[in-house]
Structure formats: C-alpha cells, structure tokens
Amino acid sequence: MKHARNAAPGLPGVTRNLFASMGTTGKVVFAALAAVVAATPLGAWNAVADDAVPLAADAPVEVGPYEVAVEKVVSTRTLGDVQPLDPADKLLVVVVQVTNVSDVPARGYQLADIVPAPAGAGILDLEGRPVPDDVAPGDRPLPDRYNIADAGELDVINPGVTYRAALVWNQDGDASPGTARVDLAGLDWIDEGFAGLDDEYWLPTHEITHSGRFDVEPPASRSGAADGAADGAADGAGDADSTGDAGEGSADATDDDVTDGDGDGTGAGAGIAGGTDA
Structure with missing residues (x-):
C-alpha cells in the first residue's frame, strides 16, 4: 500500500521530483544553483513553514508509510550503555x-x-559544535535510533507493528532548556526515477509539516540516582523470585524514566527500557 499527499505537489514538490530524476552531472549543477539562491534573502531558510500543523504529544501523524506520535523529550546524562561523545555533555x-x-x-x-x-x-x-536553531532539517545532525523493547538499533520497521523508539542526539552539558521545538518533516513518493533507476521509493522533502513545543524532562539528580541505585540493588538482592543481579538493581533504580517501564532488564536493554542514569 502506497501513501501520497492528497494535494498537488506544488513548486517545491516538482523541484524535488525533478532533482530525483536528474543524472549525477545535473544534480551537481542544480546543487550549485541552489547554493547561490540560498545565499540571497529570497532563498533564506524559513525555520518553520507558515503552514506547519501544530504538533502535540501522543498525537499520531501520517508521514509517508509511517504513523508517528511523539511522546516526550528527555535530557539525560546516559542511556544504558549509550554515552555522550564528551563526558561533560548530555544526551537529548x-x-x-x-x-x-x-x-x-x-x-x-x-x-x-x-x-x-x-x-x-x-x-x-x-x-x-552547537547547532543553530535555524538550520534546515536536512542539515541537522542525525540521531542514533534504538528500539526501546530490546535496546537494539532500529533498522527495520515491519508492517502493522508499532515500535517505541528512542532518537538520541548529543546535547551541550550546560544546556538546560525548559522546552524544545520538535518538528516533523515529510516524505514524497517517487514512482519513477531518471531512466527507470531507483523507482518507487520515499524521498525526504526536508520540509517541516508539523511543529510543536515540548517540555524537556531534566536529568535525574546525582544524589537521587545514587539513592535509587542503592535501593534497587538491595531490592534485587533480596528478591527470592528474581536473579537479583547488580545490573537489574541498577536498572530498576533509575529515576529519570524515559519509557515508564519497569526496568527489569540488564545492561543496555535495562538502561533504555527501564530509564536513564544521571
């Protein structure tokens, strides 16, 4: 089953489809012209499209072959085995x-x-390096993607299955935003590419279709995490019906819960499925 926009693609859509059908030389020339236009006020990037639909928490939005709902935004120092590139920084x-x-x-x-x-x-x-807020969607850094259920990388999304995923970026260690703007960008269906190559695929538009502000949950306090870890380790050791290993106790003890799960697993799975560490 294919999904496409109901409305005509308009000039931006026609331009993208034309670009997709070009050969390598044509794309190089096109990109050079686009760079010249972008350097002028006429081609300046508009951070949020005027017609962007308001985006709210848990509201499903259909984008290409997907239905996507944003649950929440969390700032954390670690996510299981996932660490920021610089120990002084955090993860968003x-x-x-x-x-x-x-x-x-x-x-x-x-x-x-x-x-x-x-x-x-x-x-x-x-x-x-800090990423300016007015950077176009296609030029923003890409996240790591994790399937919260098993803490593995989310590589394939099977039909009819709903996945809870964690999209993870590096965040400045000194940043403490109360809110952040979350955008969704569209996909266009390409029936036929140039000379029959790369037919039938979804092409990113890098155009914002939905946008909304979300509260950013701050990292758990270090003292709270330490107290929780001690309690979790004690509970794990005293539970006759569980393995009671240290990894399980630590996972149960995380205070800043990304997924509202029980944190019954261990290792990376526990960190992502059970919560975050301060």
Whole structure:
C-alpha cells in the first residue's frame, strides 16, 4: 500500500521530483544553483513553514508509510550503555511511537529524516559544535535510533507493528532548556526515477509539516540516582523470585524514566527500557 499527499505537489514538490530524476552531472549543477539562491534573502531558510500543523504529544501523524506520535523529550546524562561523545555533555532523547502502515518492511533510518534534531535544545554535532536553531532539517545532525523493547538499533520497521523508539542526539552539558521545538518533516513518493533507476521509493522533502513545543524532562539528580541505585540493588538482592543481579538493581533504580517501564532488564536493554542514569 502506497501513501501520497492528497494535494498537488506544488513548486517545491516538482523541484524535488525533478532533482530525483536528474543524472549525477545535473544534480551537481542544480546543487550549485541552489547554493547561490540560498545565499540571497529570497532563498533564506524559513525555520518553520507558515503552514506547519501544530504538533502535540501522543498525537499520531501520517508521514509517508509511517504513523508517528511523539511522546516526550528527555535530557539525560546516559542511556544504558549509550554515552555522550564528551563526558561533560548530555544526551537529548525524543521518544516516539512509529507504526508502518504500509504492507512492506520499511527502513528505520527514515525516522531520522522525519524527526529532525529538536530546535532550542542545545544540540551538538559530531564535532561537538552547537547547532543553530535555524538550520534546515536536512542539515541537522542525525540521531542514533534504538528500539526501546530490546535496546537494539532500529533498522527495520515491519508492517502493522508499532515500535517505541528512542532518537538520541548529543546535547551541550550546560544546556538546560525548559522546552524544545520538535518538528516533523515529510516524505514524497517517487514512482519513477531518471531512466527507470531507483523507482518507487520515499524521498525526504526536508520540509517541516508539523511543529510543536515540548517540555524537556531534566536529568535525574546525582544524589537521587545514587539513592535509587542503592535501593534497587538491595531490592534485587533480596528478591527470592528474581536473579537479583547488580545490573537489574541498577536498572530498576533509575529515576529519570524515559519509557515508564519497569526496568527489569540488564545492561543496555535495562538502561533504555527501564530509564536513564544521571
């Protein structure tokens, strides 16, 4: 089952489709012209499209072959085995529910095109440099993607299955935003590419279709995490019906819960499925 926009693509859509059908030389020339236009006020980036639909927590939005709902935004020092690139920094996590509403498997990497890095959240690129809030969606740093159920990377999204995913970016250690702007960007269906190559695929538009402000849950306090870890370790050791290992106790003890789960697992799975560490 294919999904496409109901309305005509308009000039931006026609331009994208034309670009998709070009050969390599044509794309190079087109990109050079686009760079010149972007350097002028006429081509300046508009951070949020005027017609962007308001985005609210837990509200499902259909984008390409997916139905996506943003649950919440969390700032944390670690996420299980996932660490920031610099120990002094933090992680920003956007928790989403995503369902493949088509009848064929889809690629998880497309979530990075649909959910760009949040604005106003202190996001850092891979070089540790701050990302300006007015950067276009396609130029924002890509997140790591994790399936919360098993803490593995989310690579394939199977038809009819709803996944809870954690999209993770590096965040400036000094950033403490109360809110962040979360955007959703669209996908366009390409029936036929140039000369019959790369037919039938979803092309990122890098255009914001939905946008909303979300509260950012702060990291758990260090003292609270330490107290919780001690309590969790004691509970794990004293529970005759459980393995009671140290990993389980630590997972149960996390205070800043990304997923509202029980944290019964261990290792990376416990950290992502059970919560975050301060």
